Amino acid sequence: MSDFYDLDTLALHAGHVPDKKGGSRAVPIHQTTSYMFEDSRHAAALYNMEEGGHLYTRISNPTVAVLEQRVAAMEGGVACTACASGMAALHLVTTMLASAGDHIVSTAQLYGANINLLQNTMPRFGVETTFVHGRDLEALEAAVQDNTKFIFCELIGNPGLDVLDIDRVVEIANKAGIPVVMDATFCTPYLFKPFDHGVSVITHSLTKWMGGHGVAIGGAVVDGGNFNWGQNDKFPTLTSPHYALDGINFWEEYGPAALTMRVRAEGMYNFGPSLSPTNAFHILQGIETLPMRMERHISNARAMVEFLKNHEMVSWVKHPELEDHPDHETVKRILPKGAGSMIGFGVKGGRVAGSAFIESVELASHLANVGDAKTLVIHPASTTHSHISAEDMKAGGLSEDMIRLSVGLESIEDLKADFNQALKVAARVVR
Amino acid sequence: MKFQLDGHEVYASTGAREHIKGQPYLIFMHGAGSSHLVWSQQSRSFAYGGYNVLAVDFPAHNLSSGDALQSVEAQADWIIKVMDHLKIKAATLVGHSQGGLVCLSIADKASKRVEKIAFVATAAAIPVNDMLISTAESKENRAKSSMTSWGLGPDAHHFENSVPGFSQVGNGLRAMDLNLEGALPTDLKACAGFEDGMAIAAKIECPTMCVLAGKDKMTPIKFGKKLADTLQQNTLHVLLNSGHTIPVEAPLELNQFLRDFLSA
Numbered sequence: 001m002s003d004f005y006d007l008d009t010l011a012l013h014a015g016h017v018p019d020k021k022g023g024s025r026a027v028p029i030h031q032t033t034s035y036m037f038e039d040s041r042h043a044a045a046l047y048n049m050e051e052g053g054h055l056y057t058r059i060s061n062p063t064v065a066v067l068e069q070r071v072a073a074m075e076g077g078v079a080c081t082a083c084a085s086g087m088a089a090l091h092l093v094t095t096m097l098a099s100a101g102d103h104i105v106s107t108a109q110l111y112g113a114n115i116n117l118l119q120n121t122m123p124r125f126g127v128e129t130t131f132v133h134g135r136d137l138e139a140l141e142a143a144v145q146d147n148t149k150f151i152f153c154e155l156i157g158n159p160g161l162d163v164l165d166i167d168r169v170v171e172i173a174n175k176a177g178i179p180v181v182m183d184a185t186f187c188t189p190y191l192f193k194p195f196d197h198g199v200s201v202i203t204h205s206l207t208k209w210m211g212g213h214g215v216a217i218g219g220a221v222v223d224g225g226n227f228n229w230g231q232n233d234k235f236p237t238l239t240s241p242h243y244a245l246d247g248i249n250f251w252e253e254y255g256p257a258a259l260t261m262r263v264r265a266e267g268m269y270n271f272g273p274s275l276s277p278t279n280a281f282h283i284l285q286g287i288e289t290l291p292m293r294m295e296r297h298i299s300n301a302r303a304m305v306e307f308l309k310n311h312e313m314v315s316w317v318k319h320p321e322l323e324d325h326p327d328h329e330t331v332k333r334i335l336p337k338g339a340g341s342m343i344g345f346g347v348k349g350g351r352v353a354g355s356a357f358i359e360s361v362e363l364a365s366h367l368a369n370v371g372d373a374k375t376l377v378i379h380p381a382s383t384t385h386s387h388i389s390a391e392d393m394k395a396g397g398l399s400e401d402m403i404r405l406s407v408g409l410e411s412i413e414d415l416k417a418d419f420n421q422a423l424k425v426a427a428r429v430v431r
Numbered sequence: 432m433k434f435q436l437d438g439h440e441v442y443a444s445t446g447a448r449e450h451i452k453g454q455p456y457l458i459f460m461h462g463a464g465s466s467h468l469v470w471s472q473q474s475r476s477f478a479y480g481g482y483n484v485l486a487v488d489f490p491a492h493n494l495s496s497g498d499a500l501q502s503v504e505a506q507a508d509w510i511i512k513v514m515d516h517l518k519i520k521a522a523t524l525v526g527h528s529q530g531g532l533v534c535l536s537i538a539d540k541a542s543k544r545v546e547k548i549a550f551v552a553t554a555a556a557i558p559v560n561d562m563l564i565s566t567a568e569s570k571e572n573r574a575k576s577s578m579t580s581w582g583l584g585p586d587a588h589h590f591e592n593s594v595p596g597f598s599q600v601g602n603g604l605r606a607m608d609l610n611l612e613g614a615l616p617t618d619l620k621a622c623a624g625f626e627d628g629m630a631i632a633a634k635i636e637c638p639t640m641c642v643l644a645g646k647d648k649m650t651p652i653k654f655g656k657k658l659a660d661t662l663q664q665n666t667l668h669v670l671l672n673s674g675h676t677i678p679v680e681a682p683l684e685l686n687q688f689l690r691d692f693l694s695a
Binding site for chain 1: 448472475478580
């Protein structure tokens with residue numbers, strides 16, 4: 001027996017012990033804005049961050065806290081802060097670590113909104129980002145400057161499905177005395193544990209596989225607690241006196257959880273990207289079955305890869321487990337349980353055929369999401385990545401004819417039949 | 432607060448508040464392999480509550496440099512030096528686990544400088560399994576994992592927490608990583624070598640309080656009760672559902688016990 005519960009158990013239990021008073025086995029939804037103070041001392045104690053508790057739901061909430069503690073447990077972190085979306089999570093990390101005049105290095109193989117935030121929004125506030133291809137590690141190392149605050153990456157790039165050699169990226173970051181921040185949405189703790197590889201901060205879109213049912217938007221910042229913020233003078237937001245709370249030094253007072261405490265004290269307090277308690281509840285229901293769902297996602301994805309590879313109307317298929325994928329060796333080393341349930345493929349006949357295919361599927365849903373229990377398809381060039389330039393699209397490994405497929409949990413035979421009939425429609429359009 | 436002592440940097444959390452002349456002193460001492468971080472929910476609370484707080488990192492622990500001290504008596508001498516350096520005539524001592532043994536030793540060496548003592552999840556002697564010491568020497572990470580697991584009660588293993596979003600498991604493991612290599616086995620051997628606790632406890636005349644945990648696997652409650660029975664002016668509290676790491680597992684309850692004890 002290991003010292004701590006396994007992932008399957010944590011997915012069901014972590015963060016919640018039924019309270020003695022109500023006895024509710026399910027996590028209760030605390031749909032409230034605020035919380036009664038016991039007395040004046042208790043009120044002051046919460047405002048001063050003297051002790052734990054809830055003050056106002058913009059900052060924390062008991063239902064949301066269960067979700068946070070569950071995600072922290074599953075990822076093996078020291079703490080987690082849930083927020084309104086995955087984008088809110090990246091914004092929180094960026095603004096807590098970087099200030100005007102600072103710099104970020106990022107891999108270019110990212111979700112379009114992540115690129116937009118770093119490339120277009122943050123420069124208006126004086127934070128610049130250098131984007132580098134995730135496979136060009138020499139360029140990545142060379143891009144790090146004295147004012148670089150972190151390296152940002154996705155393990156499995158969205159939607160190009162490039163897989164990063166994260167161990168080498170962590171080596172580069174360690175040498176520079178900066179942390180690696182990873183958007184781990186596509187892998188989830190079922191497939192990959194970033195902190196075990198030296199990543200220091202995880203951002204999640206909980207909307208995707210973690211929630212898994214397409215009913216609630218949510219995000220999370222998970223703090224690995226494995227980065228020594230005091231090793232140099234690069235992180236004054238954590239290692240010098242805070243503007244409030246009697247000039248608290250988060251690193252000295254909270255050590256491994258310094259970033260989380262800053263996120264809570266400034267990020268949630270001043271920006272307010274809070275997650276609603278009801279959304280936290282919905283996401284928790286999804287997380288309970290994450291390990292079982294991921295098994296099925298992976299087995300269905302593998303079957304769909306085989307099906308598409310052998311279909312006469314499919315011009316190419318991209319999945320990290322395929323031997324011709326450029327990162328195949330990395331995948332074998334770091335993703336032994338599977339490389340996710342996303343597939344990229346091209347329909348013969350280009351954009352017109354692709355459009356006909358997407359409009360003809362009956363089981364698969366055409367929409368802007370991934371990681372749902374239901375199978376989803378989209379054409380990134382005209383939707384999720386429409387704000388990205390053609391040059392950046394190419395750099396991100398995307399092509400105009402690409403269909404992004406998020407494989408769901410349906411009967412694999414029904415899925416194949418649906419795709420087969422839709423591909424036949426595409427064939428007729430091309431002829 | 433950082434200062435130099437014997438050529439090494441010493442860190443002691445003041446709860447991020449300046450000490451105020453005339454306020455009583457409260458010195459928190461951590462256990463084996465731990466640091467001031469275990470007191471993060473006490474240091475600020477009592478710093479705002481009218482006390483000059485010092486939650487120290489013993490040498491080689493977290494932000495204090497130097498070599499780990501090899502005996503409980505040496506740790507007691509070091510605390511007395513810290514008090515001398517900061518011109519603290521007397522203080523209330525709060526010790527968790529091994530820190531409780533240090534409280535006993537200070538009471539033995541400098542009883543007039545001790546106003547009250549709060550013993551938290553501790554005993555008059557804490558025998559340490561030889562296997563744990565040898566594991567700490569040869570596979571320190573394995574020992575840290577075992578100690579974190581044994582040191583936390585059932586709610587902490589379920590990641591139930593009074594601080595929203597926190598993992599006591601994760602914080603316990605990572606906080607130990609901040610200590611210098613070798614600090615843990617040195618602490619464990621110091622703990623195992625302290626044998627005079629019961630005789631010292633019988634002589635203590637100042638008010639004391641023992642807060643013990645019903646689910647304590649590191650220092651089983653029966654040993655803590657022996658200490659409580661031996662102390663002359665003691666108040667005993669038992670937190671039935673807490674594990675060994677009371678300051679983080681039951682901080683609100685512990686803080687209330689401490690407030691009542693300090694104001695009595």
